[in-house]
Amino acid sequence: MPTVLITGANRGIGLEFARQYAADGWEVLAANRTPFKPMDIVELGPGARELRYDGLNEASVADVATRLRGHAIDVAIMNAGIDDGKELAPEEIDEAHWQRMMLTNTWAPFRLATLIEENLKAGEKKTLVEISSLAASNGTYAGKRHFTYRASKAALNQLWRSLAMEWKPWGCICLALRPGREQTRMLDNAGGPTPEESVSAMRQVVENATSEQSGMHINYDGTSVPW
Template sequence: MPTVLITGANRGIGLEFARQYAAEGWEVLAANRTPFKPMDIVDLGPGTRELRYDGLNEASVADVAARLKGHAIDVAIMNAGYGDDQQLAPEEIHEAHWQRMMLTNTWAPFRLATLIEENLKAGEKKTLVEISSLAASNGTYTGKRQFVYRASKAALNQLWRSLAAEWKPWGCICLALRPGLVQTRMTDYAGELLPEESVTQLRQVIANATPEQSGMHINYDGATVPW
């Protein structure tokens, strides 16, 4: 049975990842700060294991890593993120906004990734995914504001690019994936894609990923997103 680790699997894209992998018989390790709704965990079935995870609490992160020790992970999806305060004018941005966004969107996924290196080495697929955004593209995105959010996702992409180089010797494929504008709470349910549409295509990208794509920023439809 292949195994997938998903952070922030209790809602939105993360929950849809959990549903689709569980439906195909994968073992799903769901690292959530907020628990699943009772019916969601029932629907996911006995192959799903929920772990309490707060990416901004080092004790919580270390506890998750300890619980996973010796457990092979084929695919790890760092999905948990934060998107509020995106519409602040530049003069409205304060240190608190910067700190929360950068720690949640950049530091937390990177930190957990470093602690599950041995788990990924033991897995067959050895694939590490972060959920990025078109806002991280310096050459493409022209939207207004989103100052700190853009910075946090661009920085995360660069960390994944560095991990791709660092972990290339043992075969890890590190992917920065753009899910598209998905109808979730983060987008106020105003998007071009339903979660199931986005995740279905993202899973195809993950399944077909090659070592040559490691470190790249890739769209949900498989197209390369310019840096």
């Protein structure tokens, strides 16, 4: 049974990843700060295991790493992150806002990734994924505001590029995946993929990924995102 680790698997894209991998017979390790809703964990079935995980609490992160010791992981998906929705002007950004965004979106996934290196080495697919955003792209994104969110995701992409180089000798494939602007009630975006379509497409990217793609920023449809 292949194994996938997913952070922030209790809702949104993370939950959809968990559902699809569980439906295909994978063991799902769900590292969540907030517990699953009872109906969601039942739906995932006996192959799902939930781990309490707070990426900004070092004791919690270390505990997860300890619980996973000796457990091979084929695919790790660092999905947990925040976009607080505050379209702050440059002069409105304070240190607390900056630290929260950068620590949650950049430091936390990187820190956990470094602690599960041996787990990934023991897995067959050896694939490490971070959920990025078009906002991380210096070449194509033209939106205003979201200064700290953009900075946090761009920095995360750079860390993944560095890990791709660092872990290349043992065959790790590090991918920065953009899920697209999914259709949701909040966004009322009829033109983008549904969460189900986005996750299904990203899973295909992960399944077919090659070492040459390691360190790249890739769209859910498999195309490269300039950054």
